[in-house]
Amino acid sequence: MGWHGDRLRYCCLKAAVRQVTLDTWMELLVSSAALSKKEMRNNLSERLIDFLYGLQPVQYQDAMDKIQTTWIQAINDHDIVVRAVFALIKNVRLVGFWRNLLDALTTWLKRRFDSPQLPSLRTIHQHFAKDWEPYVELSRVECFTNTPTAVPVPLHVALFEFGDFVLQACINATQSSPLLWRIIRRTSPYFFSEDSEVVMSSEALDGDPEFWIRGHLVVKYQPADQGGAVVTEETQIKYQHCRDQYCHWKALVSPSSTATDSSCCPRTEGWVHYEDPEHNYYRRTVCTVSGKLFLWGDPICSLYHQLLQTTLFYCAPGNKDSDVGDILTVSEMQQLPVETLVLVLCSDHLRIPEGERTLLRCLNKMIFGLNVYHLGPDAQLPRSHSGAVEDVTRLYRSVRWCFIPLDNIIQTLRWTPRTLKLYEIVVESMRNSNGCHKRQRPFGWRKHRDAYMTNETNLSEFEIEAGDLHLAPAEVTERTRPSPALWSL
Numbered sequence: 303m304g305w306h307g308d309r310l311r312y313c314c315l316k317a318a319v320r321q322v323t324l325d326t327w328m329e330l331l332v333s334s335a336a337l338s339k340k341e342m343r344n345n346l347s348e349r350l351i352d353f354l355y356g357l358q359p360v361q362y363q364d365a366m367d368k369i370q371t372t373w374i375q376a377i378n379d380h381d382i383v384v385r386a387v388f389a390l391i392k393n394v395r396l397v398g399f400w401r402n403l404l405d406a407l408t409t410w411l412k413r414r415f416d417s418p419q420l421p422s423l424r425t426i427h428q429h430f431a432k433d434w435e436p437y438v439e440l441s442r443v444e445c446f447t448n449t450p451t452a453v454p455v456p457l458h459v460a461l462f463e464f465g466d467f468v469l470q471a472c473i474n475a476t477q478s479s480p481l482l483w484r485i486i487r488r489t490s491p492y493f494f495s496e497d498s499e500v501v502m503s504s505e506a507l508d509g510d511p512e513f514w515i516r517g518h519l520v521v522k523y524q525p526a527d528q529g530g531a532v533v534t535e536e537t538q539i540k541y542q543h544c545r546d547q548y549c550h551w552k553a554l555v556s557p558s559s560t561a562t563d564s565s566c567c568p569r570t571e572g573w574v575h576y577e578d579p580e581h582n583y584y585r586r587t588v589c590t591v592s593g594k595l596f597l598w599g600d601p602i603c604s605l606y607h608q609l610l611q612t613t614l615f616y617c618a619p620g621n622k623d624s625d626v627g628d629i630l631t632v633s634e635m636q637q638l639p640v641e642t643l644v645l646v647l648c649s650d651h652l653r654i655p656e657g658e659r660t661l662l663r664c665l666n667k668m669i670f671g672l673n674v675y676h677l678g679p680d681a682q683l684p685r686s687h688s689g690a691v692e693d694v695t696r697l698y699r700s701v702r703w704c705f706i707p708l709d710n711i712i713q714t715l716r717w718t719p720r721t722l723k724l725y726e727i728v729v730e731s732m733r734n735s736n737g738c739h740k741r742q743r744p745f746g747w748r749k750h751r752d753a754y755m756t757n758e759t760n761l762s763e764f765e766i767e768a769g770d771l772h773l774a775p776a777e778v779t780e781r782t783r784p785s786p787a788l789w790s791l
Contacts, residue, residue, distance in 0.1 A: 315337075328371070371390070371399075371405070371406040384602055387605050407605065407609060408420055423646075425641070426600075427598055428599065440462060440519070441592060458472055459472075465511075466487055468488050470484055480557075503545065514543070517593060517594055518594055519539055521591050523588065531567065537553075594736055610642070615631055615661075628663060650739060653745055654744060665698065669697070670687055683716055684718055695727060704731070705753075705754055707759065
């Protein structure tokens with residue numbers, strides 16, 4: 303048969319794809335992916351994926367019933383799997399379907415890595431990109447200039463470096479787009495230029511990992527029309543390493559800004575403004591950037607992560623009570639490698655029914671046992687825990703403690719031995735701006751019923767309550783105890 307047989311199959315499949323239905327979609331995708339020529343595979347798979355983008359919400363349930371996601375494991379073409387899974391996530395918006403898709407992608411990854419147990423998400427990432435970690439937090443990147451206020455010039459700042467690449471910002475407050483960002487090689491001749499490096503073909507990037515970036519940044523800057531006030535703006539970072547996006551500038555903040563309640567003066571933010579013309583010395587803070595970035599070495603990592611963060615807490619049927627839901631969720635969490643679970647729990651897009659208190663409850667049941675909330679007050683304190691100390695502390699660090707009621711925090715603090723240093727973890731989280739950011743609203747919740755509408759606990763009341771109950775470390779208690787001189791007053 304050879305090439306002629308492949309050509310004949312292609313012609314038959316092309317005719318069938320024109321008449322594709324939900325019943326035949328997956329079978330046609332698997333058959334198209336089995337063709338030997340890449341051009342043929344891509345042509346047919348693109349048409350099949352275009353079909354998904356025409357689905358309407360009323361067809362979602364029908365798609366869930368008819369598209370057999372388990373067949374994905376039979377596809378060897380990595381790019382087709384990525385494009386198909388991405389399109390299915392985007393166009394069949396049912397949690398139950400996403401659960402099926404997660405199971406199928408897990409099976410595909412096990413087959414790809416030839417392992418009965420799926421490696422951790424970090425290990426999968428490092429298979430594609432060994433030079434950087436998949437997750438990073440930017441605590442506070444200060445961007446400053448050495449030029450006088452009267453002579454503004456564009457400022458190029460490296461926000462984060464990973465491997466051979468840099469997440470770069472260009473700051474020019476007088477322009478219509480005051481802040482821009484792009485991904486560029488650190489060795490690029492265009493590194494300090496506002497021009498984009500032209501990539502003539504995709505082959506020029508063949509030696510690079512096909513990395514994806516998903517992130518959330520908080521930018522504080524001074525718009526030209528705000529009279530020197532500092533404005534805070536949040537932005538989502540999305541990047542796919544390809545010739546259409548590499549080195550191309552994107553807006554980091556909106557082109558025009560209006561004064562908001564979050565506006566404040568530079569001095570309040572601790573910004574520096576020092577000008578000494580006599581000695582030609584200038585240092586001015588022009589913006590600060592903080593936030594979180596997921597830098598996945600391959601899109602398959604990003605898709606697997608996305609499916610986990612949207613389904614982990616929705617593995618139980620909706621009509622089950624919270625205890626049954628917790629048991630099923632804890633079981634799912636225990637099946638994941640700790641490194642995978644930590645990466646999922648760090649995400650702003652993790653959806654949790656009832657918010658952060660549900661996460662803490664499930665973590666406590668996973669660490670101290672499913673019956674921990676049913677033990678009497680006479681049970682031994684602190685409780686013994688499962689898992690290595692390092693793993694347990696990493697899990698607790700992923701909790702956003704300011705959204706948890708104080709009573710729940712104190713209860714957990716009573717259970718944990720000092721080796722876990724939970725007190726320090728809670729304090730660090732409440733001081734960290736990244737630890738106080740709201741996650742996405744749980745599925746089915748209206749905007750006015752936000753699980754993250756208000757902070758439940760602030761740092762001061764936690765420190766006071768923990769100190770009064772003798773749950774704070776001895777050195778903290780000693781620091782906060784009044785001196786003998788004050789007692790005598």
